[in-house]
Amino acid sequence: MQALILAGGEGTRLRPLTSTVPKPVVELVDRPFIAFMIEWLRGHGVDDVILACGFMADGVQKVLGDGSALGVRLRYVQEPTPLGTGGALKYAEDLLAERFLMLNGDVLTDIDLTAQLRQHERTGARVTVALMGVDDPSAYGLVRRSADLAVTEFVEKPSSDEISTHLVNAGSYVIEREVLGEMAPAGTRISIERELFPALVGRGLYGYEAQGYWMDIGTPERYLQATFEILAGELPTDIGRRVAAAGGVLYQGDRDGHGSEAIVHGPAIVGEGCRLGPGVVIGGRTVLGRGVSVAAGSHIERSVVLHGASIGAHTRITDSIVGPLVSIGERCRLEGRVVIGEGVNVGAGNILAAGMRIFPGVDLPMGAIAF
Secondary structure, eight states: OEEEEEEOOOOGGGTTTTSSSOGGGSEETTEEHHHHHHHHHHTTTOOEEEEEEOTTHHHHHHHHTTSGGGTSEEEEEEOSSOOHHHHHHHHTGGGOOSEEEEEETTEEEOOOHHHHHHHHHHHTOSEEEEEEEOSOGGGSEEEEEOTTSBEEEEEESOOGGGOSOOEEEEEEEEEEGGGGGGSOOTTSOOOIIIIIHHHHTTTTEEEEEOOSOEEEOOSHHHHHHHHHHHHTTSSOOHHHHHHHHTTTEEEOSOGGGGOTTOEEOSSEEEOTTOEEOTTOEEOSSEEEOTTOEEOTTOEEESOEEOTTOEEOTTOEEESOEEOTTOEEOTTOEEESSOEEOTTOEEOTTOEEOTTOEEOTTOEEOTTOOBO
16 A cells, blocks of 8 residues: 655744754654654555655655665655645655555544545545544534535634534545546645645545544644653554553663663653763653763653753753753753754753743853743
8 A cells, every 4th residue: 555645844833843853754752753654554554655745855865764664665755846735746646556545744643544445445435534523623624524424515714603513634535546637737836625625525525534543743732742642652652562561661772871870750761872860850751862961960851852962960851842962051940841952052040931942053151041
């Protein structure tokens, strides 16, 4: 089975994490984000993946290669300019099979693609859109269906009196290649959600009501939430199972090198080559990437500290994301969804809070900010 993943966005909502790293290969828990999607696809028989890239495409290919390490054949198409979801689809047309899956590359999910494919075949659909029920569909475009599961209408950002269903587009599609013949030529900017799908209402467009885990991880808040839920096993993954098998705290590499005087509470991952000083406390729902150093008396919980970062003594980090190769001085405090970009230097005594984002290249002097 073949899948096309749309991964051409710049990831602006995740900046500064995506200022220096393409969004598909931003590290989530212990691997590039897109690897979770490929693992899920492989579990449903997908062995041929096409990645539609745009922004920093070379960086994506450098990390993922030919896909052999992920158990799939991986090929790339690079749009010369952003062409929208439909434009990206049309640009990849020459590589596509007669039937293929198309996925939004921002989504972390475990919906049953095999069941979606079965419904697609049973109904004789040309396109089958996966739909998820959400508590508040007003922020999305809801999708109405008839009794035979055919899509009858799309309603963008409905008002309260228009909400007759809670089903929204989940960004997973089964597509028959022949529908691409109804689209504008390659190189045209097209939205499948606003142009192609509405044109197919009454002409072979069906909706599959999916169950399970589903999250767009495009913001720091959702990135952290996804991290926590992978650690806790709420989304079934290989790494989550390894954390559970390790009793909640997974030490990667030599455990003895992580600091015998530190205390680590699960669920948590301590990466290979980490150095934890005496009196360090690592609270639950925390990921320390490879080669992270945490000096004496520091406390980190509900946070992600990416590879090569160093944390000074008696610093506290809560509900925050520290990018790769960051240096944070002693007696600092980060709390409330702070995001620090790659290579930033935070001097001693700084207090950062309330969703502050520090972009790569910044050198924050000692005591410069105190919320």
